[in-house]
Amino acid sequence: MKYSSGKNFHKQNWFEKARRFAPILLWLVTFGWLLMAAVSVSGVERFPPPDFDASYKMPTTTAPAPRATWLEYLDVFVLLGSLATATWFVLGKKSRKHVLGLTIFSALYFGFYRKGCVCSVGSIQDVTLALFNNGYTVPLAVLAFFLLPLMFALVFGRVFCSGVCPLGAIQDLFLIRAVKVPKWLEHGLSVIPFVYLGLAVLLAATGSVFIICQYDPFIAFYRRTGSATMFGAGALFLLVGLVVGRPYCRFLCPYGALLSLVSRVSKWNVVLSPNDCLKCQICEAACPYGAIAEPGAESKPKKGMGRFVALAMLPVWIIAGAYVGHMSAAPLSKLHPVVALAERVTAEDAGQFKEPTDASKAFRQTGRSTDELTAEALSMRNKFLLGGWLLGGFAGLVFGAKFAAPWFPSGRTVYEPDPGACVSCGRCYTYCPRVISQLKKAQCHCAVPEIKV
Numbered sequence: 001m002k003y004s005s006g007k008n009f010h011k012q013n014w015f016e017k018a019r020r021f022a023p024i025l026l027w028l029v030t031f032g033w034l035l036m037a038a039v040s041v042s043g044v045e046r047f048p049p050p051d052f053d054a055s056y057k058m059p060t061t062t063a064p065a066p067r068a069t070w071l072e073y074l075d076v077f078v079l080l081g082s083l084a085t086a087t088w089f090v091l092g093k094k095s096r097k098h099v100l101g102l103t104i105f106s107a108l109y110f111g112f113y114r115k116g117c118v119c120s121v122g123s124i125q126d127v128t129l130a131l132f133n134n135g136y137t138v139p140l141a142v143l144a145f146f147l148l149p150l151m152f153a154l155v156f157g158r159v160f161c162s163g164v165c166p167l168g169a170i171q172d173l174f175l176i177r178a179v180k181v182p183k184w185l186e187h188g189l190s191v192i193p194f195v196y197l198g199l200a201v202l203l204a205a206t207g208s209v210f211i212i213c214q215y216d217p218f219i220a221f222y223r224r225t226g227s228a229t230m231f232g233a234g235a236l237f238l239l240v241g242l243v244v245g246r247p248y249c250r251f252l253c254p255y256g257a258l259l260s261l262v263s264r265v266s267k268w269n270v271v272l273s274p275n276d277c278l279k280c281q282i283c284e285a286a287c288p289y290g291a292i293a294e295p296g297a298e299s300k301p302k303k304g305m306g307r308f309v310a311l312a313m314l315p316v317w318i319i320a321g322a323y324v325g326h327m328s329a330a331p332l333s334k335l336h337p338v339v340a341l342a343e344r345v346t347a348e349d350a351g352q353f354k355e356p357t358d359a360s361k362a363f364r365q366t367g368r369s370t371d372e373l374t375a376e377a378l379s380m381r382n383k384f385l386l387g388g389w390l391l392g393g394f395a396g397l398v399f400g401a402k403f404a405a406p407w408f409p410s411g412r413t414v415y416e417p418d419p420g421a422c423v424s425c426g427r428c429y430t431y432c433p434r435v436i437s438q439l440k441k442a443q444c445h446c447a448v449p450e451i452k453v
Contacts, residue, residue, distance in 0.1 A: 072118075072139070072140075072141035073141065075114065075118060075141060075145075076141050076144045076145070076148075078109060078110075079110075079144070079145060079148055079164070080148060082102065082105070082106060082163075082164045083148060083149065083152045083159060083160060083164055085102055086099065086102055086159040086160070086162045086163055086164050086424070087152065087156045087159045089102060089162075089163075089426070090156075090157075090159055090162050090270060090424045090426055091156060091157075091159075091268055091269075091270070094426065094429045094435060094439060095426065095429070096425070096426035096427055096429055096430045099162050099163045099424075099425060099426040100163070101163075102162070102163035102164070103162075103163035103169045103172055103173060104169075104173070105163075106163055106164050106165065106166055106169045107166055107169040107170050107173060110164075110165075110166040110169075111166035111169065111170060111218075111222045112222055114166075115219075115222050115223045116166055116167075116216065116218065116219045116222040116223065117219075118141055118142050118145045119145070119166070119167075119213075119216075120145045120146060120148075120149050120160065120165065120255055121165070121167060121212060121216070121253060121254065121255040122210065122212050122213045122216065123142050123143075123145045123146035124146065124197070124200060124201065124204070124212065124254060124255060124258075125200060125201075125203075125204035125210040125211075125212055125213065126138045126139075126142045126143075126146070126204075127142075127143065127146050128200075128201050128204040128205050129204050129205065129207065131205070132204075132205040132206075133205075133207060149164070149165075149255075149259065150258065150259065150262055153259045153262040153263045153266060154262050154263075154265065154266060155266055155267055155268065156266060156267075156268050156269065157263045157266045157268065157269030157270060157419055157422065157424055158256075158259050158260070158263045158269075158419075158422060158423050158424050159424050160259065161249065161256065161259065161423035161424060161425075162423060162424035162425055162426065163425075165249075166218070166222065167216075167218050167248060167249065167253065168246055168249050168423065170218055170221070170222075170238070171237070171238070171241045171245075171246040171247070171248060171249060172246065172425065174238050174241045174242055175241060175242065175245055175246070175288060176242050176243065177243065178243060178244060178245040178288030178289075179243050179244060180290065181244065181290055183290070186250070186290050187402060187405075187406075188402070189250070189251040190250070190251070190402070191395075191398055191399060191402055192251055192252055193251065193252055193253055193254055193256055193257035193260075194254075194257045194394075194395070194398040195395045195398065196212075196252060196254045196257075197254035197255075197257045197258065198390075198391045198394045198395060199211065199332075199391060200212050200254055201391075202332070202384075202387045202388075202390075202391050203332070203335060205387065206336055206380065206383055206384060206387065207336070208332075208335045208336040208337070209335050209336075212254060215230070215233075216230075217230065217233040217234040217236075217237045217248060218234050218237070218248075219234075220234055221234045221235075221238075245288030245289045245290075246288075246289060246423065249423065250289060250290075250421075260420040260421065261420070263419045263420055263422075264419050264420045266419055269417070269419045269422065269424075270417045270419075270422050270424055270426075270428070271416060271417075272414075272415070272416055272417070272428060272429075272432045272434065272435055273414070273432060273434035273435060273438075274414055274416060276434055277414035277415055277416075277434070278433060278434065279295075279414065279415060280433065281415060282431045282432065282433070283415055283417075283428040283431055283432050284415055286427055286428060286430075286431040287417070287427060287428055288425075288427065289421065289422070289423055289425070290421065291417050291418050291421040291422040291423065292415055292416070292417055292418070292428065293412055293415070293416060293417070293418040293421075294412075294415070295412045295413050295414060295415065306407045307404075307407045307408070310403060310404035310407045311404060313400060313403065313404070314397070314400040314401070314404065316400075317396040317397065317399050317400030317403065318393050318396040318397050318400065319393075319396065320396055321392040321393055321394070321395045321396020321397070321399065322389045322390075322392040322393040322396060323392065324392045324395075324396075325387075325388040325389055325390070325391045325392015325393065325395065326385065326388045326389050326392060327388075328388055328392070329381070329384040329385045329387065329388030329389075330381065330384070332384055332388065333380060333381045333384040336380050336384075337359075338373070338376055338377050338380050339377045339380055339381060341359050341360065341363060341373065341377075342370075342373045342374050342376070342377035343377070344357060344359065344360050345360050345363060345364075345370055345373060346370065346374065348360055349370060
């Protein structure tokens with residue numbers, strides 16, 4: 001047993017206090033930053049644009065601006081290096097301190113410097129659009145950002161989430177002391193990322209909108225510009241993230257849903273002490289993300305017809321979901337610009353609106369007939385009908401699987417991180433007595449600990 005001197009104790013106490021109050025200081029600085037940015041967005045321009053004709057519409061500026069090809073490859077190289085580094089920190093060194101350093105780097109580079117773009121989360125839409133639209137080619141850098149984290153997750157688990165993803169990084173830095181989300185609530189909310197993933201794929205495949213990028217709550221924060229609504233959404237997520245570990249990652253992120261599926265078959269992932277677990281439950285209490293799975297073999301077995309009913313209900317969930325998706329196809333199709341334009345032009349022709357919009361004016365100047373526009377809109381709506389069936393069936397499958405999961409215990413006999421839910425943050429390493437003992441032995445290269453009084 002090793003005792004610390006009074007001087008070292010005071011140093012550790014000061015460090016512990018600084019570590020606890022750092023997120024609060026970070027939140028105060030960020031809140032002031034967001035407030036100033038919001039004021040600047042809504043304020044009067046210092047250098048207003050020239051006075052064009054009233055019908056002229058200012059073009060939307062692309063943010064961030066396109067980069068040179070070699071800089072895009074540099075981003076890919078940094079991503080690859082960060083993933084490899086995260087893997088070594090998490091699975092090799094088992095060091096939370098090093099993971100935290102990588103988290104800060106990712107927030108600065110991929111977040112503030114690169115302004116959240118290219119983003120692995122948003123790349124889902126680029127890849128989907130390229131698959132369903134022959135006229136669109138996904139850039140190689142975007143494809144790399146989509147594939148590399150999945151490839152690492154297939155072998156090493158969710159190391160991308162540990163400290164590489166800028167969206168997870170900023171939430172991890174804001175966390176002060178997480179409260180436990182009830183298991184039943186977390187189990188229910190975990191359905192949302194999969195439904196969101198299906199919706200984003202449908203809208204991207206039809207060329208409607210990139211909903212993930214449009215409603216990313218942290219893009220406005222990283223770019224220091226954007227609508228007041230998205231600033232507010234980002235601030236709300238960060239505020240909740242002070243006491244709930246990574247709310248966006250756990251209950252909304254569609255890319256996280258993909259990573260959770262892939263990481264379940266990974267060969268290596270976060271492991272504590274499978275052979276000599278003390279079952280002290282310290283790791284379960286310390287994990288802010290509810291990722292430590294209880295030993296399933298010790299849970300009370302499910303009796304009766306529960307399993308049979310859960311499996312028999314699966315087709316019912318799929319059919320019910322497909323029907324709901326079919327019914328929602330018409331409202332969703334209005335997000336496509338052609339469908340929205342056709343409805344607007346038809347309504348104007350019927351006298352429902354006196355003043356045309358810029359889009360309807362531009363259409364009428366093309367000389368195309370309303371019938372042509374309507375036919376194109378009907379064709380697109382039919383695609384949404386098929387997509388609605390598929391989206392609803394997928395959502396029903398997810399709901400059914402979540403409903404059946406409690407009837408099939410994991411069979412674990414020790415407390416270990418769930419590969420699908422664990423974000424590889426490394427916090428459990430700093431609390432597990434067995435891991436702490438193993439790391440100390442590895443540092444001193446001896447089996448007997450040094451005794452100092």
